[in-house]
Amino acid sequence: MPMKVLAAMSGGVDSAVAAARAVDAGHEVVGVHLALSREAGTASTDNPARGRGCCTIADAADARRAADVLGIPFYVWDMSVEFAATVLDDFVSEYAAGRTPNPCVRCNEEIKFSAVLERGIALGFDAVCTGHYARLATNQEGDHELRRAVDMTKDQSYVLASLTEHQRAHAIFPLGDTDKSAVREEAARRGLLVADKPDSHDICFIPDGDTAGFLRSAIGEASGDVVDAQTGNVLGEHDGAFAYTVGQRRGLGLTVPGDDGKPRYVVGVDAASNVVTVGPPTLLNVDCILAARPNWSQQVEVNSSIECGVQIRAHGEVAAAVVRPQNDGVTIDLHEPIRGVAPGQLVVFYDGDLVLGAATIDRTTRKSQTTA
């Protein structure tokens, strides 16, 4: 059934082809570029200095050119106020609290499939279309199920897993059944000049990749101790525990190797006492994860045991686990220990390629010891 579709167009190849496919499907499509950043050289500022990263003036121009090629109306929506209030502030406060947030998850939850979607619905649109690699289908009960993309190397179901049924019901992901290389070929065939534009990586609002520097300027420096997890000895100093993530190896500034001569990893971040704990990689092993704010897209019963796969970061491996929904959280018992589980990240539950739900990692335990 033809719908009125709002196609979010970043200026990249994926969202351009997604919009083109929505047009082909017979929908009435309007392209919208979201101006999210307030940095110089980005679309929501009048400063024409060229910037890098996402939502630059060049990206807006690429998106407009693609919309022109497709023959659809195109507008730029300034969402920088909402983005700052929901994504940026959350990013900074989560790091300040010693957790590792995923801003892409937050942006999908709060901006693309919330602020933009709700504005679109109020203006008479039926759905938001994006270039995410994920599949949506309606099951027998009429619910909208999210599945992994066919192209596993590009699968983005992880960053969409926290969407609610309402959000999934108003989303269109036309690229879920296609390989990225085929999308590039299709873009070239359609005369979309963004066909060869490189993929965007990293965090869009930190284009130089210096997350620690971004956080230092947002939170301020606060020196504290780097402590050996096994001996309790102070090994060195850091300039803000917030800038560290569990599993991190680089940037510790330690001049002496560990007793075993092997590199040491961040095994714990305590924002309250501003202490970074380091230790050998074995200390990163985690058996059990406690997660909060679950969002189940399948019916689950409290205290039931669900045998499924869990994924704990955007492009991570899947681990087998027994998952037990609680009233206000989820307990995840891993069959084999896994490493690098950072509180603040999303844990997504999969049955094969079907997303069962997601929750935010709160704490981890190891051999019945709480580490983070």
Next chain:
Amino acid sequence: MADELALTGNPSSLHAAGRRARRIVEESRESIAADLGCRPSDVIFTAGGTESNNLSLKGIYWNQRARDARRTHVVVSSIEHPSVLDPAAWLGRHESAEVVTLPVDSEGRVDLAALTEYIHRFASDIAVLSVMWANNELGTVQPVKEIAQLCAESGVRFHCDAVQAVPWMDPGVWMTQATALSVSAHKLGGPVGVGALIFDDAKKLEPLLHGGGQELGARSGTVNTAAIAGFAAALRESVVTRAESALQISGLRDDLIRGVAQQVPDVILNGDSSVASEGRLPGIANLSFPGCESDALLMLLDANGIACSAGSACTAGVARSSHVLTAIGLDDDLARGALRFSLGWNSTSSDVAALTAALPDAVTRARRANTRQPVGT
């Protein structure tokens, strides 16, 4: 103009084709001068309004400061077009100009008393003073005749951006007292990419473009014969028809304002407050829709085949509260809910009817979509 496009010939060349092209350019120059009420030698052809405004602001500033180092003030009104405000700010940043911004009242009209006082105090410090004839967003007509006279009496170089007003009004009565006047062909129904700076003495203007010394040395570059022919023809047509069309378009504009007010009772008319006034250009109605964001309205009206403009857009196309609406003191909600409707010679009463029919639904939807609390950004 169509005939000219088929022909070649550089008007600066001495051969037959060049002579023929030069004749077209010079006849066009004479025609434009006759229609505007200036001398042919006053007409400097440019690539349009933006270039004319840049050439005037920078060219006069450099010339005046070189003659008298004290003349560093660049005086502009707060509602000038960006092609005046930005060169002024640039002169401030790079050329040690002291940029002075003149306030406007709530209708968008320059405060003549403040301007008079300023000129009396600082006449010998002013390099150039620039006030537009009529504002492009509000349509408010400025007291340029009085300003021109005041400047002439005080020895102040006065530039007037007349781009928006020339299609509707005759500058003949006051322009001999102005130093410079910017005109653009496409606002007259002529081709885009051509315009003129009317200037009283090209020797008192530093050029932006150096090279072959065309246009009395004020603007080097091969002259665009075909576009200039089109410019002259469009101006002639406009001069012949403008009185009648001003009457007709004013009537249509007033119908539009009344029709919109019937459909959306809390709509606010920005700019000159009296309907059917000569203080407002015939073709412009700037209206604020409380509780709406203009980009949402614009999208919904566009879907109904109605083209209008939000205040302004930056290079990337993000809707911005207009500096003009801020200058007249509109609060954030009203500034963000403002749309400018422009009517031209081809607008009809059925266009107005289509707008008034589409508006109620668009306003309802736009209000529903506006979940944002007013923010002070």
